[in-house]
Amino acid sequence: MTLAPEATLSPEALPLPANNPFSRPWDTPFGLPPFAAITPEHIRPAFEAALAKHRFEIDALTTEAAAPDFANTIEALERAGRALSRVGGVFYNLTGADTNEALQAIEREMSPLTSRHWSAIMMDPALFARVAAVFARRETLGLDAEQARLLERTHRGFIRSGAQLGPEEKTRLAAINERLAGLGTQFSQNVLKDESSYALIIEDEAGLAGLPAFLIAAMARAATDRGHDGKHAVTLSRSIIEPFLTFSTRRDLREEAFIAWSKRGENGGETDNRAIVAEMVKLRAEKAKLLGFPTFAHFKLDDSMAKTPSHVRDLLELVWKPAKARAAQEAADLAALAQSEGENGPIRPWDWRHYAEKVRQQTYALDEAVLKPYLQLDRIIAAAFDVAGKLFGLAFEAKPELKGYHRDVRIWEVKEAASGRHIGLFLGDYFARASKRSGAWMSAYRGQRNFDGEVRPIIVNVCNFAKPAEGKPALLSIDDARTLFHEFGHALHGLLSDVRYGSLAGTSVSRDFVELPSQLYEHWFLTSEVMQAYCLHAETGEPIPKALIDKIKTAQTFNQGFSSVEYTSSALVDLAFHSLEGTAEIDPLAFEAAELARIGMPAEIIMRHRTPHFTHVFSGDGYSAGYYSYLWSEVMDADAFNAFIEAGDVFAPEVAAKLKRYIYSAGDTRDPAEAYTLFRGRLPTPDALLEKRGLAA
Known part of the structure; x- marks a missing residue:
């Protein structure tokens, strides 16, 4: 085996054969990954070598003879794992944006292995002892604000990862994390397979009734891509399925396509996600208990701006009540229009977008086909x-x-x-x-x-x-x-x-x-x-x-009842799943239905993301118990843009400078509430949000 000579010189290089691009620093312009040179065959050995190198770096840190301090412990942790970050940065971006069977197989293998690796590091007693020793002396170290923030976030991260648990609890938590990683990967791959394998092929002109030219062209391109030259395909990409549901006058085809869209992940067979959801909810509840929280929602939200499930529920229900009332009025308007066209049955979910577009054209003379x-x-x-x-x-x-x-x-x-x-x-x-x-x-x-x-x-x-x-x-x-x-x-x-x-840079902030x-x-x-x-x-x-x-x-406020209901119902169901205190088996669809019945979900609307394809929540735990985040941030964004309106210039230089300094360039160097207050002078209230959505009383 010929190893690249740079392998021992660069923190990002790995001891691999010279033909593996991960064996050396990249001399490409700007350090851009050499995509053309990277094949799936390079990924698995690169991952294994990067995991081993990271473990070696951590072991060197924990066996450091000098007493732990900020430089040899906290900053040493910052240096460790750069090769692993480089491999993961390429691999996980490819598995989302341009995957194939080889990459998916590697993803299924590596997800649990990577989880096991991180559990071992975050629960390493010797490593945490060093971090805790530095944290205990934080007031005497003369740290600046960013260093103090890094120390606090690092220490908190170890605790939230189980560093203070006993040996048996650590073993169980690591097993849970490993299983959750594998399940999340499988969930995501199942949804992608259901999406990519479905196409409603339309073979005659009658099937294109009502469709504008831009959509017919897109459907023709989609059909050609799937080997159906000269035909048209309705795919489950939002850029095709949503305009098809909006413009098609063929109610039978709208129903067929909508049902396929809504049933991703629950079609039986190997891509069915219902059992995966049930197991993930159960494991997350057990994980929260191990870490000292009553529910997984309490665990996740403890490290967020919202802090508690009750704060989240308060915001969601503040929006839910007026949204549901607004949606009821919208449904009545749609039904009246449908009846005027001879459709006397109730409005169904596959009808909403179609008739809403007609009402919009009538009410605002705003035609999507003219606008596009x-x-x-x-x-x-x-x-x-x-x-x-x-x-x-x-x-x-x-x-x-x-x-x-x-x-x-x-x-x-x-x-x-x-x-x-x-x-x-x-x-x-x-x-x-x-x-x-x-x-x-x-x-x-x-x-x-x-x-x-x-x-x-x-x-x-x-x-x-x-x-x-x-x-x-x-x-x-x-x-x-x-x-x-x-x-x-x-x-x-x-x-x-x-x-x-x-680790504090860019989007590394609370969800x-x-x-x-x-x-x-x-x-x-x-x-x-x-x-x-x-x-x-x-x-x-x-x-x-x-x-x-x-x-x-x-x-802008047209159809906001519908939009607010489909989003907020998804956030409420997410919160309900992760507010379960027990770890008993559940039927995910029955649970979803019960929660929707509890909140009074309108029959004409479904959740924006139904549970079996709710990738935000079940492809990983990024947005689990956190789908509310869009609404929480919307409270701030509505108020933040008002700062420019109040300045009389949507590009007001003074406001933009503060926005850049305290929000866009600051990463996680401050508590989010402090960062927002430095920008705006105060924290926002939900008033601007309700007004923006047209839901204010």
Whole structure:
């Protein structure tokens, strides 16, 4: 075996054969992963070597002869695991955005192994003894604010990972974590398989009744991608299924497609997630008990802004009551319209979007098919970049010579406009495909840090917009455009990060604070300043008429009963699952139905994410007991944008400077409530949220 000579010299390099890209530092531009050179065959040995190297680094730390101090313990922990971070950064991004059977097999193998590795480290008595010794002397160490924050977060992380448990409890907790990791991976893969394997193939013109040209073109492209040239496919990508449910006049086809969409993960067979959910809920409840909490919700929320399940429930129910009342009125309006067209049965979930669009057109004269040509993907990307330039002084330079992990990926260098200083790389992966999980997200191939030299981030946004026909512009819906701005807000949170320690950088903040930068950024898309400059008609090049912008703004609270109900019901069901005190077996669908009956879920609407495909909550524990976070952050984002309105300028420099300093660039260097107060001068109340959603009394 020939090993790369650099393997022992670089913290990120690994003792592997020289033909493995993870064996050496990357001399690519900006340290971009050499995607073309990385194959699935490289991943497993790289993971194994990185785990071993990390364990070696931890062992060296715990056997350090010198008494524990901040440098040889806390900062040493910051240095450890850089090779593992590099391997994981590439691998887990690929498994979400461009996976295949080989990568999925590795993911199933490595998830429990990686969990076991981290459990062993976080429960290592010798390691925790060193951390605890430093923490006990924290007041005498002369630490600055960021160092003190890192010490507090590190110590707390060990305790929450079971470092203070007895030997038997540690063994059981490690087993639970390992099993949960495997189950979460399987859950995610099952949902992806159900999504990618389904297509409703439409073979005749009758099946296209009511569909606008942009959707017919997207469905033709989707059919071709699945080997059905000359036909049209309804897929379960939101960029196709939602407009199909909106425009199709074929109620039978809407019902068929909607049922397939709603039943992902509960179709029986090997991709059925019901048993996985039942086991995960039970194991999470047991984990919470081991760690001294009455429920898993108490455990998760203890390390959040919300702090307790009761605070979360209070906010959700504050929105639920007016949302349900608003939805009832909306349902009555839809039923009246349906009856006027000769449809006398009740409104069903597969009818809502169809009739809501008709009511919107009647009430606001706002037609999605008329609006869409003004929302070209490339123009909306440029708009997001321009807002970042005006607010934060950034410039974006396309780098077509740099190659991503898929031919659709585009790459930009992000610079400080005034000085030309390199800020980071931004990757945009915008189109749906069968190898990509659904939804939209931001992630990092490399995070920012200023410790042991400056390291700038490599950030990716992944979306699932419908790919246009060759030579045609990709056209977005209003929701798509807001999604792009939302995810770019997350990207800016990563790109603008300017902290010393990587574990505090970027989006490494509490779950109910992390959505603030993203949801706040959405507001700029709907400003006249942005829309008039960037919403140009795809055929005529004419800017969007002011009258149409006014209609969009006027219609912002339209259908908010529906939107609020489908979201809030999902958050309430998530909270209910994780507020269970016992560890008895449950039937997930029966439990879901009982909770929906308790809150009085309207029959015409279903949860935005039904339990068997609720990947936010069951693909890992990132948003478990935490789906409420979007609403919690919305309280802040509605109030935060008002700071610009009050200043009389949506790009007010003084407000933007404070926003950058205390929110976008600060990572987790402060408590979130303190960070928000430094930006705004106070904490927000839910009033702006209710007004934004049109639910205020």
